[in-house]
Amino acid sequence: MTDKKLHELFKEELKVINIGLESFAENLKGEGFDAVQVDWRPPAGGDEKMAKLLDEVESEKIDDANKKAVEKIQKSDPVLIGVGVAGKDLPGMEGKMILHASPPNTWDNMSGPMQGAAIGACIYEGWAADEEEAVKLIESGEVTFDAAHHHNAVGPMTGIVSPSMPVWIVENKTYGNKAYCTLNEGLGKVLRFGANGSDVIEKLKWMEKILGPALGDALAKSDGINLKNITAQALHMGDEVHNRNKAATSLFMREIIPYLLQTDYSNEDLKEIIEFMGGNEHFYLNLSMPASKATMDAADGIEYSTVITAMARNGVDFGIRISGLEGEWFTAPAEKVDGLYFPGYSEEDACRDLGDSTISETAAVGGFAMAAAPAIVGFVGGTVDDSIKFTKDMYEITLDENQNFTIPTLSFRGTPTGIDLRKIIETGILPTINTGIAHKEPGIGQIGAGLVDPPVACFKKALRAFAQKYNDKI
Amino acid sequence: MAKKVFVKEGTYYDSVTLMSVAKDVKSLDGITEAVVVMGTDANKGILKEANLLLPEAEAANANDLVIVVDGEEDVLDEAIETTKTLMAEKKNAGGGKAEEKPSTLRGAIEAQPDSNLVIISVPGQFAAREARKALNNGLHVMLFSDNVPVEDEIALKELAVEKDLLLMGPDCGTAIVNQAPLAFANVVSKGPVGIVAASGTGAQAVSSLVDRQGVGLSQVIGTGGRDLKSKVKGIEMIKDLKALAQDDDTEVIVLVSKPPAKEAAEKIMEEVKKIKKPIVVNFLGGDPSVVEGTDAIWANTLEDGAFKAVGIIKGEDVAAGGMSQSEIEEIVKEETSNMNSKQKYLRGLYTGGTLCSEALIQLTNEYGDMYSNIPISEGYGLKEDLKSIENTVIDLGEDDFTQGKPHPMIEPYMRSERLLEEAKDEEVGVILIDVVIGYGSHMDPAGEVAEAIKEAKATVADRGGYLSVIASVCGTDKDPQNLDMQEEKLRKAGAKVLPTNVQAVRVASQILSGIN
Incomplete structure (x- = not known):
């Protein structure tokens, strides 16, 4: 804080910030003074009650807690240490349990693709021979569902994880916590979009029998693969590691292949594995996601912190978690994605926003790093300048700049890091999320991609809950 | 309903551009489906499934651009033409830089780290929040907004005193700080007269008249109309008086206001007594006896205030009327x-x-x-x-x-x-x-x-x-x-x-x- 005296202002060069009538700034510029115009919006979209709540959640305690949360995000060091099996390695995963993209949901309320993927998982596990049997089994209550986030896991799109599936194990070396994610199946007809035909199940079986174990063996020969480094490099190569993973996948392959070649797998198998990874531009997505999850879990559960530690969508609802409100979800109906559709499809065919992959944005990549990935901004019909604007806007709702993830076009400025719930309500600026679009019917798969706004209601709910919890203690 | 195809050989576009163009074409009247793709085998598969794989499209290869439109016959040619135009536009797009404006005070501070003053003219119910944030960031404030509750005004002014920052307003329409005309203000020369005013046009009238007499202004500081009322008690005017007293460039100070509340007047005159510089008091329509017991000079009108200040600088009486x-x-x-x-x-x-x-x-x-x-x-x-x-x-x-x-x-x-x-x-x-x-x-x-x-x-x-x-x-x-x-x-x-x-x-x- 300045300890300058008022009259010292009179010796300075006047530099003005203008909030409101734009002509005041224009006039000053006309007279040769510097003036920055603020594109002001009423706090909380003009909701005076929310604006009042915002005043209540201003304190040093909160600022300090948020600093702590951001420090944890910055210092986290997610490293890929192995491949496990969901039923064995995921904490709390027992019996006939199927995990899905968060927030928590019930069978009756699930979106089409998620139901399709759940049915596929029952068939894949051998719990049911066909769709009819699977539905019967699920409706009997024998299969339990839970949100992947509740088991330190994340999954793209439907996010379905069943006990036999191989999972990446990512360890946050700084804080010791682990995060898990299934291996990416590739594009086309895949379980994560709700497809459950025999070819889908067959591929899952190959992943379980060959791909997972082989990669696990390869990793066992390494000291682990540092995912933070790969993401940082990929951002300099045009990825934002949510919707574009081309560079990161290539970088990952460069790391893993030498170890793969040291395993006992046949040339045939290795060829298939390498082709599979190389043919799947999103192979790294399922690594960037658990890396983000491991990072954000470290920042979760800090009393008084308003940092958002997770955002996720299950195709029906959008949910967020707040560091200072550990374990709670704040939800509102998910929106449809504003994007471009593959030939033959339109918004009518789209499932509502879906998947845990928005963990990327909470961890300062994905939509927040859009300026690093101008190649994908066209999904919203935008320009390179738009991609820079998307990232720059996010500095308005975050607390810090990332020390590891930097953006060349912004003169290597760090990506916007640590979303502050209060700033979202304050500015009305919602997190920029870019995402794939799933068909609303199970089994059809991805039909486009684009940008989506989270519903503002879940942020308002969270702020109300925060103010209530900490009311007299702030 | 009919279908039409157009193939352009040896033209590459990325798939995102193509999808974006297809979206626009599909929205044209009479068009039910539009596919704009490179002629790869995969894309031909998509066309086949959509029942749009016309023979020309089938013959295309991966380096050819394929446009297929499906819809009412009479609009198909136009749709193909529109598609070509859109493709050309997309190729040229993205040259100009969109102007970036920060959305918050924080963003503005980042954009201009050496900022020192914030002008706020947002609706009254939100203005105090912005002002408080500005003060907490060590920035001087001109609060142009009106309809700010008086309790907020007092709290803001007390905070500004604590931080020794300007809090001009609320409802402050005029100020000139370091020669910069803020909001409703005139362009004046630099000089030795400093003004603290609780009224906007009062400040404009005095500063303009001083300038027109060939004497310039050091600072013109607004306090907002309520500053000298009984509730606020001149918090801002007192602080600004002190600041001008300490400012080497200010030789004469003019106070401009409607008659202040008694509580405010007493406090202000107490401060006036402590200041060695000549002070002209123009409490328009007020009681001249307020300056009794001080060295301050009373002025009856805005004009009188301006001319007395000029007179002190010039060391001579300035003709009050100018017209006989x-x-x-x-x-x-x-x-x-x-x-x-x-x-x-x-x-x-x-x-x-x-x-x-x-x-x-x-x-x-x-x-x-x-x-x-x-x-x-x-x-x-x-x-x-x-x-x-x-x-x-x-x-x-x-x-x-x-x-x-x-x-x-x-x-x-x-x-x-x-x-x-x-x-x-x-x-x-x-x-x-x-x-x-x-x-x-x-x-x-x-x-x-x-x-x-x-x-x-x-x-x-x-x-x-x-x-x-x-x-x-x-x-x-x-x-x-x-x-x-x-x-x-x-x-x-x-x-x-x-x-x-x-x-x-x-x-x-x-x-x-x-x-x-």
Whole structure:
């Protein structure tokens, strides 16, 4: 804080910030003074009650807690240490349990693709021979569902994880916590979009029998693969590691292949594995996601912190978690994605926003790093300048700049890091999320991609809950 | 329904561009499906599934662009043409840089890290939050917004005292800090006179008159109109006085306000006593005895305040009027000679609030009670319809005239309408007006009122009378509207233009005496 005296202002060069009538700034510029115009919006979209709540959640305690949360995000060091099996390695995963993209949901309320993927998982596990049997089994209550986030896991799109599936194990070396994610199946007809035909199940079986174990063996020969480094490099190569993973996948392959070649797998198998990874531009997505999850879990559960530690969508609802409100979800109906559709499809065919992959944005990549990935901004019909604007806007709702993830076009400025719930309500600026679009019917798969706004209601709910919890203690 | 295909060989576009173009084409009237893809085998598969794989498309290869449209036959050719145009546009897009504006104070500070002052003019219910954030970031504040609760004003001003920062306002319309005209302000030269004002047009009038006497201004600081009321007790004026006392470039300080509440006046005069620099006190319409027991110099009017400050700097008395009594009498004679016997009343139509107060006070002293929407004589308030009664002086910038309309300094057409309305009253002989220029004001207020003056004069002449219009312009020759040019426009319209509001009032008052 300045300890300058008022009259010292009179010796300075006047530099003005203008909030409101734009002509005041224009006039000053006309007279040769510097003036920055603020594109002001009423706090909380003009909701005076929310604006009042915002005043209540201003304190040093909160600022300090948020600093702590951001420090944890910055210092986290997610490293890929192995491949496990969901039923064995995921904490709390027992019996006939199927995990899905968060927030928590019930069978009756699930979106089409998620139901399709759940049915596929029952068939894949051998719990049911066909769709009819699977539905019967699920409706009997024998299969339990839970949100992947509740088991330190994340999954793209439907996010379905069943006990036999191989999972990446990512360890946050700084804080010791682990995060898990299934291996990416590739594009086309895949379980994560709700497809459950025999070819889908067959591929899952190959992943379980060959791909997972082989990669696990390869990793066992390494000291682990540092995912933070790969993401940082990929951002300099045009990825934002949510919707574009081309560079990161290539970088990952460069790391893993030498170890793969040291395993006992046949040339045939290795060829298939390498082709599979190389043919799947999103192979790294399922690594960037658990890396983000491991990072954000470290920042979760800090009393008084308003940092958002997770955002996720299950195709029906959008949910967020707040560091200072550990374990709670704040939800509102998910929106449809504003994007471009593959030939033959339109918004009518789209499932509502879906998947845990928005963990990327909470961890300062994905939509927040859009300026690093101008190649994908066209999904919203935008320009390179738009991609820079998307990232720059996010500095308005975050607390810090990332020390590891930097953006060349912004003169290597760090990506916007640590979303502050209060700033979202304050500015009305919602997190920029870019995402794939799933068909609303199970089994059809991805039909486009684009940008989506989270519903503002879940942020308002969270702020109300925060103010209530900490009311007299702030 | 029909389908049409167009293939352009050897043209590559990325899939995102193609999808974006397809989306636009699909939205055209009469088109049910549009596919724009490179002719790869995978894409041909998609076309086949969509039943759009026409023979030309089938023959295309991965380096060929394929456009297929499906819809009403007569629009297909046009759709293909539109597609080609869109492709060309997309290729050229993205050259210009979109202007970036930060959305928050924080963003603005990042964009301009050495910022030192924030002007806030957002709606009142949100203004205090922004002001508090600015103060907490060590930034001086000019709070232009009105409708800020007085409790917030006090809290903000106390915070500003603690941090030794300016908190000008709320409802502060005028300031000049380091020669920068803020909001409604005139362009003045740098010089030794510092002003602390609780009224916007008061500050404009004094600063302009000082500048026009060839003496410049160091700072013009606004406090907001409520600062000297009993609740706020002059928190801001006291702090600003101290700051100007410590400022080496300020040699004389002028205080401008309507009469302060007793509690405020006492505190301010206590502070005045401690300051060695000459201080001119212009509490317009107030009690001169307030300066008793101090070295401060009382000024009756805005003009008097400006001239006394200039006199101190120049070491000589500045002629208070600028126009001799005989010159005034000549004007009075000229203006009254063609009036008819029915004409006996004055109508003052002001856009500047403090100039209106100044006129009311002086007219009441020199002639008699005036009706007004801001009356100073008891029983002389206007009725609800705001119609003029006998001698009336109105402030068109008051809330009762500006509900849902811009302030007349920004948009003076309201005054022109009123002027024409007054001219229909055959008992009206003289119209008294102000014209306020400078930043914030209308770009040609004299030109705007000049048309109405001509028309009003013609209306009165048609019925065998003469309408006298007496005017003064508040501003400087450096203002964007230019003082001389504005005065010239008024003169050309037939108005008598006096150098100051006080002198205009004097002429008007003597015209009134002459015709009654």
